[in-house]
Amino acid sequence: MRVIEGGEEILDIELEESLLARNRELAEKNRKLLDEKGVTAIDVMGSIGSGKTTLISQLVRKLKGRRSIAVIAGDLTTTIDADRIGREGVQVVQVNTGKECHLDAHLVGKALEEMDLDAIDLLFIENVGNLICPGEFPLGAHKRLVVVSVTEGPYMVVKHPYIFLDASVAVINKIDLAEAMGVDPAKLEKDVLKINPSARVVRTNALTGEGVDEVIQALEI
Ligand code: MG
Numbered sequence: 001m002r003v004i005e006g007g008e009e010i011l012d013i014e015l016e017e018s019l020l021a022r023n024r025e026l027a028e029k030n031r032k033l034l035d036e037k038g039v040t041a042i043d044v045m046g047s048i049g050s051g052k053t054t055l056i057s058q059l060v061r062k063l064k065g066r067r068s069i070a071v072i073a074g075d076l077t078t079t080i081d082a083d084r085i086g087r088e089g090v091q092v093v094q095v096n097t098g099k100e101c102h103l104d105a106h107l108v109g110k111a112l113e114e115m116d117l118d119a120i121d122l123l124f125i126e127n128v129g130n131l132i133c134p135g136e137f138p139l140g141a142h143k144r145l146v147v148v149s150v151t152e153g154p155y156m157v158v159k160h161p162y163i164f165l166d167a168s169v170a171v172i173n174k175i176d177l178a179e180a181m182g183v184d185p186a187k188l189e190k191d192v193l194k195i196n197p198s199a200r201v202v203r204t205n206a207l208t209g210e211g212v213d214e215v216i217q218a219l220e221i
């Protein structure tokens with residue numbers, strides 16, 4: 001079979017490289033600010049419907065007694081996720097990216113300006129729902145967490161290798177539906193570890209809260 005490799009022949013490759021370099025600079029700036037303020041930030045990535053918002057809500061519920069938490073919710077146009085997380089009683093800033101399919105360090109920097117960083121010590125950043133470009137745009141977060149759900153089928157991990165490369169934790173969600181979906185969570189776990197042997201993989205049912213304590217341990221928060 002003939003395969004055309006697009007990777008090296010993107011027309012605007014120079015533009016893209018300077019964009020990514022600029023993003024990295026701004027990410028470092030965000031990290032410095034977060035460190036100065038003593039805030040640990042977690043970048044949460046995953047497809048639409050994988051369970052990012054549900055997982056963040058559960059993490060907030062479990063941690064809010066002992067941590068001061070805020071959330072940045074990234075989305076193209078809606079405030080659905082921010083509204084849901086806001087019900088947990090923590091500070092939430094919505095970032096609408098418009099047509100952009102990922103958060104970038106510039107937008108997160110603007111969100112940080114809006115927040116009372118002295119009042120918090122833990123920040124979750126819900127990235128825009130997709131598994132491709134968010135991986136290329138570090139935000140300055142200390143850790144990256146990727147959520148995949150078994151409902152996305154058996155090839156979700158192998159088809160999106162780059163997003164797992166610098167993920168500290170990968171969550172395999174909706175574990176209760178694995179059998180019905182004919183998806184083997186152990187295979188997904190193996191796929192993640194093949195791409196990134198240092199990742200911690202946790203199975204969850206974010207709706208019921210199953211596995212959420214293990215996510216907290218894996219993130220060391
Ligand atoms: Mg969401």
Ligand code: ZN
Nearest residue numbers: 100101102133
């Ligand atoms: Zn994008």
